[in-house]
Amino acid sequence: MKHGxxxxxxxxxxxxxxxxxxxxxxxxxxxxxxxxxxxxVELSMxxxxKKSQSVRDTxxxxxxxxxxxxxxxxAKGDKAQEALDAGATYVGDTDLVEKIRGGWMDFDVAVATPDMMKDVGRxxxxxxxxxxxxxxxxxxxxFDIKGALAELKQGRVEFRSDKTGVVHLAIGKVSMDADKIAENARIVLHEVLRRKPSDAKGDFLKSVALSSTMGPGVMVDVKEN
Known part of the structure; x- marks a missing residue:
């Protein structure tokens, strides 16, 4: 691959x-x-x-x-009102399901109460x-809509391993202070390690790197963090 x-x-x-x-x-x-x-700024781990194993959490x-x-x-009823009071951008039930089936996708994350999953499953x-x-x-x-929205607004993100065993996610911006980027990275690393499958063997963490959108990767010594 040729770089500029x-x-x-x-x-x-x-x-x-x-x-x-x-x-x-x-x-x-x-x-x-x-x-x-x-x-x-992106973190890659x-x-x-094994093929049967995965790591996923928030x-x-x-x-x-x-x-x-x-x-x-x-959500419906009281839970719909709870969502509105907690600051959800859009709230609905089957009307939103049909809207999305029609091609509308003007949102970043979706939350559902368990009783809505039969419809949302479609x-x-x-x-x-x-x-x-x-x-x-x-x-x-x-059912804890208020709590879920509070965490999402605080900066809750999802991480998950891909088919090759790599967890890759955004953790900051170049304009941020380095200590804040590092703190975000450590928090994610600790959570990933906490989700290590019980039957995983050998060195679970092969390598860790930080990079920017356009820049080269910088390898991290996790033993020093």
Whole structure:
């Protein structure tokens, strides 16, 4: 893969033989970022997982960096009112199901009460491929609508391993202080380690890296964090 001149210059500033602490890695990612926009800082963790294993959960990042999410809630009656009072962007039941089936997707995350899942389940092919399907594992199927919305507004994000055992997610912006980026990274790492499958063997965590949207990866020494 051929990279541009700016990427090549950025890569020269990264010691590829070295593993950095999270704070040093964050500072270096900020230093070598070259895009004209505020690049997103991404964390990648390569895990040792069998094909039958996966790691998936949510975590509340202490330092927010993204615009507030547009939250859609599938609920009826009192729970619908609870969602409205808690600041949900859209609230409805079968009317929203039909609207989404018609092609409308103007939201960032979906939450549903358990009694709505029979209807919401019909949206599986639509929401599933976009990663928007409410799921108990990500605490987006719950009767605690107020609590779920509070955490989402605080910066709750989902992480999940892909088919190759890699967990990859955004944890900040280049414009943020390095210590805040590092703190977000540590929180995610600790949560991923906490979700280690009970039957996982050997070194569960193969490698960890930080990078910006356009920049090179910076390897992290997790033993020092």
């Amino acid at each position: 001149k700016k990427y090549t210059e950025a890569l020269k500033q990264v010691d590829r033989t070295k593993q950095y602490t999270f704070i040093d890695a964050a500072e270096l990612v900020k230093k070598v970022a070259f895009a004209k926009f505020d690049e997103t 390569n895990l040792s997982l 975590v509340v990042l202490p330092n927010q960096f993204a615009a507030e999410k547009r939250v859609l809630v599938f 949206l599986g092919p639509i929401l599933g491929r976009r990663g928007l399907m409410p799921n108990p594992k990500t605490q987006t199927v719950t």
